[in-house]
Amino acid sequence: MASLFSSVKVGALALSHRVVLAPMTRLRTIQPGDIPSPMMADFYGQRASDGGLEIIEGVSISILARSYLGAAAFYHDNQMEGWKAIANAIHAKGGFVFMQLIHGGRQSHVDMTGGVDPVAPSVVPFEGVALTEDGFVPVSPHRALDIEEIAGVIEEFRVAARRALEAGFDGVELHGANGYLVDEFIQDGTNKRTDAYGGPIENRARFLREAVEALISVWGPDRVGVRISPSGEWGGISDSNPEATFSYVAKVLDAYKIAYLHVIEPRVKGDYTLHEGHPPVAVKYLRPHFTGPIIAAGGFDGDSAQAVVASGDADLVAFGRHFSSNPDLPYRLKHKLPLTPYVRAAFWGGDHRHYSDFPTYDGRLNA
Numbered sequence: 001m002a003s004l005f006s007s008v009k010v011g012a013l014a015l016s017h018r019v020v021l022a023p024m025t026r027l028r029t030i031q032p033g034d035i036p037s038p039m040m041a042d043f044y045g046q047r048a049s050d051g052g053l054e055i056i057e058g059v060s061i062s063i064l065a066r067s068y069l070g071a072a073a074f075y076h077d078n079q080m081e082g083w084k085a086i087a088n089a090i091h092a093k094g095g096f097v098f099m100q101l102i103h104g105g106r107q108s109h110v111d112m113t114g115g116v117d118p119v120a121p122s123v124v125p126f127e128g129v130a131l132t133e134d135g136f137v138p139v140s141p142h143r144a145l146d147i148e149e150i151a152g153v154i155e156e157f158r159v160a161a162r163r164a165l166e167a168g169f170d171g172v173e174l175h176g177a178n179g180y181l182v183d184e185f186i187q188d189g190t191n192k193r194t195d196a197y198g199g200p201i202e203n204r205a206r207f208l209r210e211a212v213e214a215l216i217s218v219w220g221p222d223r224v225g226v227r228i229s230p231s232g233e234w235g236g237i238s239d240s241n242p243e244a245t246f247s248y249v250a251k252v253l254d255a256y257k258i259a260y261l262h263v264i265e266p267r268v269k270g271d272y273t274l275h276e277g278h279p280p281v282a283v284k285y286l287r288p289h290f291t292g293p294i295i296a297a298g299g300f301d302g303d304s305a306q307a308v309v310a311s312g313d314a315d316l317v318a319f320g321r322h323f324s325s326n327p328d329l330p331y332r333l334k335h336k337l338p339l340t341p342y343v344r345a346a347f348w349g350g351d352h353r354h355y356s357d358f359p360t361y362d363g364r365l366n367a
């Protein structure tokens with residue numbers, strides 16, 4: 001029976017435990033220019049552990065890919081030094097780090113995209129928000145990507161992956177979850193295309209496949225992960241048959257022999273509060289379709305994480321909110337120590353307070 005605290009091989013990485021830092025957009029880059037801040041290097045360095053894996057918050061691959069003012073991005077060489085400092089802070093403690101690459105798709109606003117309409121597979125209006133200098137605002141109307149434009153977006157994923165390699169990261173994760181561009185192509189509530197990228201799931205998965213192939217062309221399959229959120233509600237996303245859709249996606253990804261499949265459980269609601277009392281379900285039906293490591297995420301505590309790993313439905317568990325306020329979360333879970341409560345008011349934007357000032361259990365700040 002596998003334990004949360006046993007070693008595991010994830011693609012090219014040999015991890016010493018299975019408690020992963022989930023990607024969390026905390027809106028603390030330096031503006032203007034989306035420059036990764038020293039505060040971010042503190043945050044990620046504090047959460048590093050010997051042989052542990054951290055996944056960096058969604059990093060926009062282009063200006064058009066941006067959704068939230070202050071969010072992470074890597075579309076310009078000016079951002080390189082900041083990302084190198086973050087990778088170094090994690091490596092200094094023997095940790096590993098993957099960078100999550102995101103295109104925001106229709107979840108954006110013209111003030112974030114450089115004045116042009118946000119893009120999506122199809123025009124499907126929805127009620128969502130972007131974050132601009134005016135605060136959280138309703139998203140702008142979007143337009144459908146022309147088929148001729150798609151190769152250019154895929155190329156932006158490749159270039160960002162290349163930059164992550166140069167910055168010293170250990171791999172990249174494609175953000176295929178939470179109603180952003182990749183997910184919008186996968187799910188039929190947002191993909192109404194009638195060309196080779198729409199219609200049956202074989203076509204709706206084409207954009208995903210091309211993006212994965214672009215990342216693999218830079219990193220090789222054993223340093224590429226993909227995150228999905230079957231039944232996720234964030235961003236007004238929906239599918240008529242999530243189980244069939246995502247089982248197909250898992251099979252497709254399995255064939256690439258990628259490092260891992262990262263699955264957000266549907267029990268987390270759009271606003272990151274919990275549907276109480278739901279056991280993990282997605283990993284259960286995806287497990288037969290994906291032979292590599294599965295990372296489960298969404299509403300876990302130490303006991304439920306241990307249970308899902310022991311069941312074999314998942315191999316690792318990513319923690320978001322608890323990791324935000326417990327830099328030594330793996331240690332605390334291992335020794336069943338009390339957790340410091342997280343501070344929701346500081347999730348999206350602010351300074352170091354309730355961000356990089358949470359001490360370890362034994363009271364150290366930069367242990």
Ligand SMILES: Cc1cc2nc3c(=O)[nH]c(=O)nc-3n(C[C@H](O)[C@H](O)[C@H](O)COP(=O)(O)O)c2cc1C
Pocket residue numbers: 022023024025026057058100175177178227264268272297298299300318319320321322347348
């Ligand atoms: C502040 C915040 C920011 C988040 N940003 C991202 C993100 O950038 N990319 C992503 O895939 N998920 C993001 N998530 C989702 C988390 O990775 C995770 O799936 C979710 O918080 C549920 O896990 P938890 O119950 O352990 O917090 C975010 C969640 C929170 C709370």
